[in-house]
Amino acid sequence: MLDPRLLREDADRVADTLAARGYFFNAQEYLGLDEYRKELQNDVESLQAERNRKSKEIGRAKAEGEDIEPLKRQVAGLGDRLAEAKRELEKIQEKEDAFHVSLPNLPQPEVPEGEDENDNVEQYRWGEVPEFDFEPRDHVDVGRIVDGIDSETAAGIVGARFSVLSGDVARLHRALGNFMLDRHLETNYREVNVPFIANSASLFGTGQLPKFAADLFRLTEPSNYYLIPTAEVPVANLVADTIIPAEQLPLKYVAHTPCFRAEAGSAGRDVRGMIRQHQFEKVELVWVTSPEDSDAAFKTLRADAESILQALGLAYRVMTLCSRDMGFAAARTDDLEVWLPSQKLYREVSSCSNCEAFQARRMGARYRDPETGKPRLVHTLNGSALALGRTLVAILENYQHADGSVTVPDALVDYMGGKTRIEPQFDTG
RNA sequence: GGAGAGGUGGCCGAGCGGUCGAAGGCGCUCCCCUGCUAAGGGAGUAAGGGGUUUGUAGCCCCUUCGAGGGUUCGAAUCCCUCCCUCUCCGCCA
Numbered sequence: 107m108l109d110p111r112l113l114r115e116d117a118d119r120v121a122d123t124l125a126a127r128g129y130f131f132n133a134q135e136y137l138g139l140d141e142y143r144k145e146l147q148n149d150v151e152s153l154q155a156e157r158n159r160k161s162k163e164i165g166r167a168k169a170e171g172e173d174i175e176p177l178k179r180q181v182a183g184l185g186d187r188l189a190e191a192k193r194e195l196e197k198i199q200e201k202e203d204a205f206h207v208s209l210p211n212l213p214q215p216e217v218p219e220g221e222d223e224n225d226n227v228e229q230y231r232w233g234e235v236p237e238f239d240f241e242p243r244d245h246v247d248v249g250r251i252v253d254g255i256d257s258e259t260a261a262g263i264v265g266a267r268f269s270v271l272s273g274d275v276a277r278l279h280r281a282l283g284n285f286m287l288d289r290h291l292e293t294n295y296r297e298v299n300v301p302f303i304a305n306s307a308s309l310f311g312t313g314q315l316p317k318f319a320a321d322l323f324r325l326t327e328p329s330n331y332y333l334i335p336t337a338e339v340p341v342a343n344l345v346a347d348t349i350i351p352a353e354q355l356p357l358k359y360v361a362h363t364p365c366f367r368a369e370a371g372s373a374g375r376d377v378r379g380m381i382r383q384h385q386f387e388k389v390e391l392v393w394v395t396s397p398e399d400s401d402a403a404f405k406t407l408r409a410d411a412e413s414i415l416q417a418l419g420l421a422y423r424v425m426t427l428c429s430r431d432m433g434f435a436a437a438r439t440d441d442l443e444v445w446l447p448s449q450k451l452y453r454e455v456s457s458c459s460n461c462e463a464f465q466a467r468r469m470g471a472r473y474r475d476p477e478t479g480k481p482r483l484v485h486t487l488n489g490s491a492l493a494l495g496r497t498l499v500a501i502l503e504n505y506q507h508a509d510g511s512v513t514v515p516d517a518l519v520d521y522m523g524g525k526t527r528i529e530p531q532f533d534t535g
Numbered sequence: 536g537g538a539g540a541g542g543u544g545g546c547c548g549a550g551c552g553g554u555c556g557a558a559g560g561c562g563c564u565c566c567c568c569u570g571c572u573a574a575g576g577g578a579g580u581a582a583g584g585g586g587u588u589u590g591u592a593g594c595c596c597c598u599u600c601g602a603g604g605g606u607u608c609g610a611a612u613c614c615c616u617c618c619c620u621c622u623c624c625g626c627c628a
Contacts, residue, residue: 147585151597158597161609165553174608181608349545349582470583478591479564481582 107467108209114140123212126219126429131209139202146195153188157181207316211464213429214438220428226441227428232412233421235445240508244448245499246379249275251510252502253531255380266377267369267384269495274528278501278514279387281521282494283362286389286414290491293410295360295391300340302364306330308343311469313435313461320370323384333366337390338488345394346469350484352476356403357394360491362387380495381453387494393487396473397463400485404460408440411456411491417517420500421445423452437462442492444500455496458489 113120117133124131160181167174218227249255254275260268271279291297303325309315309332314322323333334340341359350357364387376382391410395403408424415422427439436459443452463483466472472481505513510530514522 144585147597151585154598155596157608162554164608168553178608185608351545479580480591 107206107464108212109463109467110206113205113209120209120212124210126213126217127210127432128221128430129210131205136202136205139198139205143195143198143202146191146198150188150191150195153184153191157184157188160184207310210434211432211437211461213432214460216426217432217438218426218428221430222428223431225428226425226431229424229426229440231421231423232416233419233445235421236447236504238447242447242503242506243510244379244446245502248502248506248510248512249379251530251532252512252528254278254528257379264384267382269380269383271498273531274522274525275498275502277522278518278528279494279498281518282497282501283387283389285417285518285521286491286494287360287362289414289417290360290389290391290410293358295358295410298341298344298359298361300337300344300361300363302334302340302366303331304334304339304343306332308339308346311346312339312342312465313433313468314339317434321368323366323368334363335367336365336488336490337361337363337388338392341390341392342394342465342471342486342488343469345471345484345486348471349481350394350471350473352396352473355394355396355473355484356399357392359392359394360389361392362389364388380499383495386496388490389492389494391489391491393485394471395485395487397482397485400460400462400487403485403487404438404440404458407487407489408442408458411442411458411489414492414497415442415444415455418497418501418515419517420497420504422455433457433459435459435461435464437464444496445504446500447503447506453496453500455492455500456490458487460485460487462486 108120113136117131117137121131121133160177164174164177164181167177218225220226243251246255246257252273252275254271254273256270256272257268260270263270287297306315307330309322314335322335325331325333340363341361344359345357364385366385369382369384372382380386391407393400393403393407412422412424422442422444425441425443427436427441432439439457439459441454442456442458444455445451446453462485465486466483471484471486473484474480475482501515502512505515507513510532512528514526514528519526
């Protein structure tokens with residue numbers, strides 16, 4: 107949610123900025139609505155003030171044993187007038203709220219303007235793209251040869267876009283989660299284990315609702331419960347409706363959770379393998395900072411995510427998302443994309459966003475400014491570090507050998523019980 | 536799932552249908568006093584919204600005592616629904 111004051115005072119500039127995101131904000135309509143709302147609110151409040159005054163008078167008169175009937179006659183009809191004014195105000199307020207909840211965040215000035223992912227701007231690359239003296243297989247084939255990935259069986263258990271991992275691949279997947287978690291503990295993140303179901307209020311807070319319900323799996327009972335699409339939802343909501351003492355900032359959380367996405371609108375995309383699943387796991391970083399610190403925090407957060415790829419020796423590039431490719435709540439998003447030899451291109455394994463006060467305003471997440479003693483909205487940031495499934499894919503592809511075996515990256519050997527290589531179970535033919 | 540108890544300010548806790556946004560205490564802030572410390576005295580101390588204003592100052596008004604409805608001139612207080620917490624029983628990993 108954007109600052110209503112900003113909308114009021116600078117509606118045209120907001121409209122211009124949102125236009126870069128491809129979002130049309132009808133400033134004129136909004137301002138007209140806001141004026142009318144103010145008028146109605148004044149009406150309602152002066153009626154309430156009158157009622158309060160009269161009621162107090164009645165109370166005083168009664169206490170002094172006076173006859174209160176004449177006073178009561180004076181307020182007759184006031185209740186009806188008030189009720190009617192309230193109804194009208196509520197109607198307008200709903201319309202105004204509809205604006206508030208549907209407006210996406212304002213991109214930061216340095217966010218490139220663009221239509222889609224093709225306009226994202228590469229910041230830099232890290233690492234060496236591996237050379238193979240054979241045609242590298244994709245992770246589906248590697249997974250089959252080492253007998254570690256089985257989507258057919260998963261399809262029988264649930265349906266499309268799920269996988270069963272087994273043997274060393276399942277272990278490697280678990281190793282990745284533990285490795286990432288431990289790594290982030292070293293930079294003083296606080297590990298949290300959170301619910302994998304969130305209610306509609308939490309999803310509203312982080313911006314998935316009301317606009318993006320189609321991306322979520324919703325429970326039938328209770329029907330305001332949803333499977334989390336990302337740990338960002340429960341973790342950011344740790345600070346919902348709170349006022350945090352300034353000296354506790356920044357808060358840095360790390361959580362390993364499953365994520366569930368309906369992937370509506372992705373029909374036919376990435377249908378092969380583990381790239382796009384209804385269920386995947388992720389180690390997520392969440393920061394809660396003062397507004398002054400969030401830019402610096404963003405850089406640190408992204409560097410923390412990058413450190414995982416570096417430790418795993420995987421080549422990647424850093425992309426700053428263009429205005430129309432960013433998520434609803436983000437003011438700036440940088441993706442980390444890892445090299446996939448089979449596709450000969452970089453694929454997203456992490457998305458790091460600074461949501462500034464956008465989520466904080468929706469969640470009611472504040473801190474107490476030591477200067478003024480007043481509560482101020484915090485800034486929230488989140489980033490995957492990393493998505494486990496896609497990282498697993500990257501390892502299987504980048505560390506594969508001609509015989510179908512896969513080298514375990516050094517950083518994971520201890521987590522694999524000393525195992526340095528995953529061996530083929532089937533003929534490579 | 537069954538039975539009971541309860542949800543009030545940063546925390547604890549009182550609250551008769553009527554000057555209650557709310558006694559009292561703790562904590563915190565400032566001031567005073569006192570060789571230091573400890574103790575003591577005084578004042579202040581919720582949030583959100585709107586108006587006024589050059590103003591994040593001040594002032595005025597409205598709202599908020601778990602949430603939402605209702606009764607009433609007036610609700611923290613009465614009624615209904617829901618949510619949550621605690622205790623006991625049942626079930627369960």
